[in-house]
Amino acid sequence: MTISKKIVLLGHFGVGKTSLVRRFVENTFSDNYKVTIGVHILKKEMDLPENQVNLIIWDIEGNEDITATRSSYLMGSHGFIYVFDTTRKSTFENLKRDLDHLKNNYNNVPIIVVGNKNDLITSAYLKENSSLFEQVDYFTSARTGKNVELIFEDLTKKMIS
């Protein structure tokens, strides 16, 4: 059976949302930063043992304030990927608040929290900041591809269960 699921990538600008999507969908990466305005919507099929899932991925523009995100973009979502940049503190210092906001407004929608640009940090840095990273599900790198496939797979499983 084929089902469609809408996924939205959230997070500050420049954290690597577009890069993660491009890595996942096209398996490419670029060092150039091209700001996303509005939303790009891409589709990718995910084959799970029991189902085939059409992921409709909404790569939206970055926003420092999650409450300012256009609600039309979030409406009808089945899953969220919250992305932050492990090298920029401003992109994860309000992580808790943002996650609470999502839980309060989109109660049953599963969220995956992703710390991106993992290739730029050391394990020592991770250890030092471990308290800030408690709620993180995956550390990814769009550049190397590390864990990229995995976050989409994991979210898909959560969405169909």
Next chain:
Amino acid sequence: MLEFYKKQHLYPKVQFIVIAKNGEVTASDDNLFPLEPGSDIAEFHPFFESVIPLLADKNTQLSYYCIHIKDKICDVDCKTFEGKDPLIVIHDLTEHYESLQLVTQMRNETVIESEILSLQNTYLQEKEAFKRTFIANFSHELRNPLTGIFSFTEMLEKTHLSDEQYDLVEVVKSLCQDLNIMIEDILDLSKIEVGKFFTKDEVFDFDEMLDTVNFIYSTKARQKNLNFQIHRDEKIPQYIEGDQSRIKQLLANTIENAIKFTDEGQVDLYLKLNNKRANKVNIQFEITDTGIGIAKKDLNDIFTSFTQVHKDNKYPGSGLGLAIVKNLVTLMEGNISAESELGKGTSIRFNLKLKFPLHHREKQKKKTQESDILFNNPDKYSILLIEDNKISQIIVLKILASQGAFFLDIAENGAQAMERVEENDYDLILMDLRLPDISGYELAPLIRDLPEKKYAKTPIVALSGSMMGDGKNDYKKAGINDILQKPFQELQLLKQLKKFFK
């Protein structure tokens, strides 16, 4: 005509589409995108795939902004009605959004850049703070063993040593001293940086200080065949209130540096009175040289600790000298700047806010030490020191500087010494017995036998590390008048000189 323009600007930018509940296109004006009636709009673009499920209810209106559809950027309105098919209206706002894209791009890049910069800054500051405390503690720890090495070396120096052993001990001492200077420099710097550095105020004779500076640096400059000169503004008061030893340190560091990086020409110290009000003076010090110069891009780095703009073994040093100068000047509320041209020379300029006593009673000379009154000759005695050991050079230099009665040249080996004696007329020659290219016993007769016998009568005093070496008793035969044993005290040297300058 109007209709034509309207058609171009308005009409084609909006597309009306009517779809069935399942997403099948029933009608489209195809103004933006061609859509076959009967085709699935979800197949046309995934945006619609996620919107269609939301159109199940009647009388809803959904508005989406800034959606990328194919190569256009559009706003999309979706409306459902009671008993009629849903309507989709697409507005093409590509141009508008593209200009917005440019603005956002610039804004975001600036924010990210400044975040990354501040990240690097905090990282650098932490590193810098760590470096400072580490260096302060570490150099302090280094001082104790070094003091130990130095004092034991001095004890060793006073035992019975052969000339060769004495020279080796001198090398150890000289290296200790180099190390000590560096450690003191580092300690100074870190003390300034953590705010534990204090300057003291005392009245001192500015001219006397300049005399000493002049003596030491013109001697050092002559060693490299350079000319060193002080140009003093007469309006500067003779007595100044400030931290004499720190001012000396400032001058020493800048002038040493200038001499180090100059191979030919001139090093000058210009002193200018900037202003004088009440008991305050502002003096400008400018040190210029005709040396190798500094590239523009490196000019800012010369005052930074541990940066050596000229990373060349030809110019050794820790790179701390000018950093200390900069920090000291800042601490004393002055300004410092540098100008330079590659291959032409460098000029370092700083000014200090000092005080001067309004009614200074002619200083009662507190000259109590016996050495101080040894020489008061009106004409300076001209002395040549032939010595390769840097420590011994400095010791002699300092002792003679305190007298203000001498003119000193330094030669580091026999060959240099011969050049100097031929070109000049010295009143006395101080000579180390062990020189790199010749021994004193061989050199003295060469000097004595110069054409016209111009040095036949000039006193030659040998400096020796030991009294046990070969031929010690033959020094008179070699034409040496007397021997002074190293290490000697200030007074021993001065008395020795006095003997010949009666």
